[in-house]
Amino acid sequence: MKSSPLLRLLCVACLAFASVMASAAAPPDNVNVHYKDPQHFTEAKRDVGVHMIDPDAYLKPFQAYIAQRASRILAPGQRLDIEVTDVDRAGEYEPWRGPRFNDVRIIKDIYPPRIDLDFTLYGADGKVLREGSRKLRDPAFLNHNMASDQDPLRYEKSLIDLWLRKGTGKL
Numbered sequence: 001m002k003s004s005p006l007l008r009l010l011c012v013a014c015l016a017f018a019s020v021m022a023s024a025a026a027p028p029d030n031v032n033v034h035y036k037d038p039q040h041f042t043e044a045k046r047d048v049g050v051h052m053i054d055p056d057a058y059l060k061p062f063q064a065y066i067a068q069r070a071s072r073i074l075a076p077g078q079r080l081d082i083e084v085t086d087v088d089r090a091g092e093y094e095p096w097r098g099p100r101f102n103d104v105r106i107i108k109d110i111y112p113p114r115i116d117l118d119f120t121l122y123g124a125d126g127k128v129l130r131e132g133s134r135k136l137r138d139p140a141f142l143n144h145n146m147a148s149d150q151d152p153l154r155y156e157k158s159l160i161d162l163w164l165r166k167g168t169g170k171l
Contacts, residue, residue: 028071033063033082042088042114058089062153066160073164077124080168085133086116090141090155109142113155121168130171136163 038044038055063084070080090113091105113136120131136159144158151157163171 027064027067030074030078031067031070031080031082033066033070033084035059035063036083036085038087041086046088046093058153059087062087062156065153065157069157069160069164073168075124075168078129078168079122081120081122083118084115085118086114087156088114089153107142107155109139112137112139112141113159115156115159119171121171130168132171134163134171136160138162 035041038059041055043058044055066082066084070082074080089105090111091107092111093104094101094106097104097106115136116133117136118131118133121129123129138155138159141155141158
């Protein structure tokens with residue numbers, strides 16, 4: 001039985017897609033992201049009563065996102081350790097709006113995302129190149145064109161991207 005060129009092309013495309021997805025799913029080995037006492041994060045203190053949110057629902061994907069994005073800026077051999085010390089997601093619950101809004105996070109410019117972190121950047125030789133603490137803030141977070149983005153962490157991810165965009169020399 002003879003296979004058509006279109007079928008072969010489709011098989012190759014599927015294999016290529018599977019390969020890309022497998023490599024994207026694997027966490028980078030040159031970035032270590034961990035949370036320091038996530039139960040004490042500003043966001044965790046807010047998640048009580050009707051606002052109970054499983055912290056893993058946003059912390060695990062956010063951790064993977066930070067590692068994946070940070071690995072892109074590192075030179076071969078470099079390693080980056082990031083300890084996130086606080087997360088306050090964009091928006092707030094406004095109980096005075098009534099019971100129908102108990103589960104609705106209201107996004108306004110007065111509720112910007114905030115992320116505090118400590119980091120250490122190591123060179124290929126293992127020496128510390130740069131270290132410090134950062135308080136990531138973006139008071140103009142609503143001015144970025146993200147209207148079509150439905151990711152629930154889009155504002156927090158944008159903060160990470162703004163920080164990493166500076167490159168390793170200005171972390």
